[in-house]
Amino acid sequence: MTKVSYGQALQQALDLALNMDERVFLAGEGIGTSIHLDPNLPTYGLLNKYGSRRVKDTPVSEAAIAGLAVGASAMGLKPVVEVMFFPFMTLAGDMLVNHAAKLRYLSGGRNAFPLTVRVKAGVNFGAGAQHSHNLEAWIAHSPGLKLVFPSSPADGKGLLLSAIFDPNPVVFVEEMLLYWMQGEIPEGDIRIPLGKARVLRPGSDCTLVTYGGAVYTALQAAGTLAETEISLEVIDLRTLVPLDKACILDSVRKTGRLIVLHDATRFCGFGAEIAAIAAEEAFDSLKAPVMRIAAPDIPVPVSPPQEAFYKPAPEKVVTAARALMAYAQ
Numbered sequence: 001m002t003k004v005s006y007g008q009a010l011q012q013a014l015d016l017a018l019n020m021d022e023r024v025f026l027a028g029e030g031i032g033t034s035i036h037l038d039p040n041l042p043t044y045g046l047l048n049k050y051g052s053r054r055v056k057d058t059p060v061s062e063a064a065i066a067g068l069a070v071g072a073s074a075m076g077l078k079p080v081v082e083v084m085f086f087p088f089m090t091l092a093g094d095m096l097v098n099h100a101a102k103l104r105y106l107s108g109g110r111n112a113f114p115l116t117v118r119v120k121a122g123v124n125f126g127a128g129a130q131h132s133h134n135l136e137a138w139i140a141h142s143p144g145l146k147l148v149f150p151s152s153p154a155d156g157k158g159l160l161l162s163a164i165f166d167p168n169p170v171v172f173v174e175e176m177l178l179y180w181m182q183g184e185i186p187e188g189d190i191r192i193p194l195g196k197a198r199v200l201r202p203g204s205d206c207t208l209v210t211y212g213g214a215v216y217t218a219l220q221a222a223g224t225l226a227e228t229e230i231s232l233e234v235i236d237l238r239t240l241v242p243l244d245k246a247c248i249l250d251s252v253r254k255t256g257r258l259i260v261l262h263d264a265t266r267f268c269g270f271g272a273e274i275a276a277i278a279a280e281e282a283f284d285s286l287k288a289p290v291m292r293i294a295a296p297d298i299p300v301p302v303s304p305p306q307e308a309f310y311k312p313a314p315e316k317v318v319t320a321a322r323a324l325m326a327y328a329q
Contacts, residue, residue, distance in 0.1 A: 001186055007179035009153035010042035010118075013160035014080065016189055018050050021078060024164060027056040027068055028082030028118075040180050042118070043082070066092035066117070070099050073115040073169070080164055085131040086121040086173070089139070100169040101144030112167035116160075121149075122176045122213055123263060123311050129299035134264035139171050140241050140273070146170040146194060147241040151215040153183035155238055158192030166194060175213040195242035199251070203233030206257040206321050209248055209274050211237040214261050214312065221317035230321055240270060245277055252278050256287035257324045263311055266294035288327035291320045 004012070017024045026032075032047030032055050039045070047055040058065050062083050069079040083089055089096070096117065103113045123132045139147050146168055150156045156174070163170035200215065201222050210218045215236050222232040233251050237244065252258050258278050260271035275290040293312050301307050 001184040003182055003184050004153060005040045005179060006153045006156055006181045006183065007038075007040040007042050007044075009157040009183070009185045010160055010174065011044060011046070012185070013157045013164070014042060014046060015049070017078075017080070017161060017164045018046065018054055020189065021165075023076065024078045024080060025054045025056065025072070026080050026082070027058050027065060029058055029060055029065075029084055031055060031057060031082055033057060042174070042179075062088045062091035063095065066095035066100070069115040069117065070095050070103075070113075073100070073113045074103065078114045078116075078164060080116045080118065083117055083119040085127070086119050086135050087130055087133045089117075089119060089135055089171075092117070096145065096169065096171075097142045101142050104168060105144055113169060114165070114167050115169045116163045117169070117171045119171060119173055120176045121173045123295075123300050124307055125176060126302055126304060126307065128302040132300035134262070136173060136240060136262075136264060137268060137270045140270055144169065145241065146239070147173070148194060148239050149173040149175075149211045150238055151175065151178065151212055151236055153181065154185045155192060155198075155236075157185050158190055159194065159238060161189060162191040162194050165191075170194070173212065177213060192238070194239045195244055196239065197235050197237045197244035197247040199233060199247070200236050201232065201234040203231035203255065205231040205255055206259060206324055207233045207235065207248070207251040207255045208259045208261060208317065208321075209235045209237060210261040211240065212263065214263050217312060217314050218261055218317060221314040221321070224314060224318050225321050228322075230325055232321055243273075245281070248274060248277060249282050252282045253285040256285055257321075258286070258290045259293060259317060259320050259324070260290065261293045261312060261317060263295055265297045266292060267297045269294050288324045291324060293317060293320055
């Protein structure tokens with residue numbers, strides 16, 4: 001095990017993939033050059049190591065980047081392309097949703113279409129509405145696309161390697177504020193299967209399901225609740241599509257209470273799907289209504305105090321858990 005930053009863990013995964021398979025190449029706006037000079041960023045140093053044939057700078061056009069990925073995948077390559085901010089996925093949407101997501105299905109499953117889209121996400125860095133809107137629910141609603149949203153260096157490395165070598169298109173979401181977070185990662189080609197959630201903190205009173213940077217909001221709240229003898233079980237989904245329903249349902253049947261937390265907006269957010277699964281498949285186990293904690297249904301503000309208000313805080317989780325514990329008592 002070695003201790004590295006989250007960004008360096010992703011860098012190791014990209015380096016391993018490029019080294020293991022000549023069909024893997026990277027492409028994106030300025031990757032490896034002027035805007036990627038911080039050693040904690042995922043593509044740092046890879047242009048110098050592999051050259052411009054394997055690490056390609058692209059025009060500022062997400063539609064072109066996605067089109068490059070789809071075409072290269074159809075020709076037997078394994079592209080790993082970068083979209084700089086999550087809202088810019090709307091510009092890549094035609095190629096990803098109308099083509100990448102459907103090609104394997106239209107081939108009757110006979111052909112593989114491996115491609116990975118790395119995309120930056122997250123609020124609380126003052127980039128404003130056009131750079132900060134989390135769109136994971138949009139991606140999850142597009143059949144044929146897998147969706148990964150890790151929260152730690154070890155998970156980032158293991159899941160990115162699995163994404164790159166998956167025969168299907170995968171959207172891999174990277175929480176920007178985690179790039180500098182330190183953690184231990186295993187050496188070598190260690191992959192984490194897509195579709196496997198992880199119980200980060202066992203608990204007995206209430207289940208909290210989350211992913212990405214919101215994991216740390218949940219863990220902070222769990223520590224506060226433990227001081228008042230409320231035991232919160234925290235589940236990190238890691239992969240949203242495919243979804244580990246068994247892990248969620250096992251926990252809900254044990255605790256009888258469920259909170260869903262994410263930094264995306266609430267209305268039609270991914271948390272609604274988790275709530276629906278619990279209501280449909282574990283209704284008899286629920287002791288209280290499911291609670292969703294999410295961002296308000298407004299564009300992300302650029303003002304630091306307003307942006308801090310926008311992102312769900314640990315205090316909201318604490319309040320929700322206490323309300324669930326008091327329900328019908």
